[in-house]
Amino acid sequence: MSTPETASALPAARRCACCDAAFPLPEGPDRCPYCGDDRLGEVTLAETGEVVSSTVVRVAPPGADVPYTLAYADFAPGARLFARVRGGAAPIGTPVRLVAAPEPDHYIFEVEEHHP
């Protein structure tokens, strides 16, 4: 599993002028992955997002260690990101931090230690 110590910096994020979706590189380096527009501006994503859905995977393809948690989480302004979660289960609504990680992760979600 990735550790922040070995990770590069968080990928820079872009926001589409056409559909307002935001996404970190390398998800769509040249064009918006949602609408295909190339008018992309730089944007800073919120450090903390909220889990939209998550699951703990217990049967995986050969070579993967189980269990692991996967989630989609929303980060302002307008980014929905997919990543592995560090820190166990992360039910819907859980606040997570975006943390840089090596390829192929690029980034992971870390469960906030003190959330309501």
Add this chain to the structure above:
Amino acid sequence: MTSRRVAVIGTGSVPFGKHEDASLEDLGGSAARAALAEAGFEPGRIEAAFSSNVLGGGGAGQRILARAGVHGVPVVNAENACASGTTAVHLARLAVAAGVHDVVLVVGAEKMTGRFQGGITLDRTDRPTLLGLTMPAIYALNAQRYAYDHGADLDDLAEVSVKNRAAGAANPQAMFRKPVTRAEVLGSRPVADPLTLLQCCANADGAAALVLAAENAVSSRHDPVWLLGSGLASGSPIGPATEFGTSRPSRLAARRAYAAAGVTPDAIDLAEVHDAFTIGEIMSVEALGLAGPGKALHAVAGGELSLGGRVPVNAGGGLLSKGHPVGATGVGQVVELVAQLRGRAGERQVGGASLALAHTVGGGVATLDAIASGVVIAGV
């Protein structure tokens, strides 16, 4: 656009399951010959063919059709993930309805045994797949959100397996013919929370075929079942607007099929829908308008979707009982609709059925909410 009526006049299938000694060509060829025999047509009557297959490599249709004596005619190879079979039926219906051909063959076939350890992976290069987003995990994410949004009990998803395996027990063609209990479903191996093994369909080998004909080529001996409409839709990138727990591609495909057939969901007597995973049936039933948003799980638990209920869903056992040879599944569903609409479904017969629907939806690339969904509406 004027369009001609299109009938199914012949059906054939190789029961889904493990056929270790049969090749893709063997499987598809058998189903195609059976469909021709039922229609009472020589191979030379076929003017074009539409083949659905996902994993068999290039030109699967031509290789299969050589075994059925169909040569030289236009052959279209359709690949749309788990919706491939429905895609082939849709294209074939349009070709006949438009007056391009009078008699065409549809064949869906898949050979999966021995090809995979565990679940299928259609694209190993996209980031979510590299991070371990398996097919069951994609459906699990939808299940979690469905339960959260509707206050549903995730354990109730087991009732979909209980219903469909009970239906499969009455289907001689089903891969699994043993009913299961709620406790057995919930106690089976956890795969991706909340889905357990008995909530996931099985890979299978199999094939199914149809002969379609324009009205002028149909005679009374054919016992025709009419393809009244069909629709196809594709997925969208998963993004800020994605509503997990719903199937937008299925909703779009259904809307197009209902419009083409000129019918509304309340007129449907029975449906074969894509229950690759238990939550898949729930999302699909709602996308098809057979239950309101957030109502499908209650409908299953209340028996509304069982044989004898308001609108039986997967009375043939569904993918959960029949297995899922991906390219054959959608064609096999239409074979099942034809049996029901001809009143020849035996123990699983839905009484008085005159209008029926088949639905598939295919995922596989995790950056999209689906690859494709297809819906076919048939009637007598």
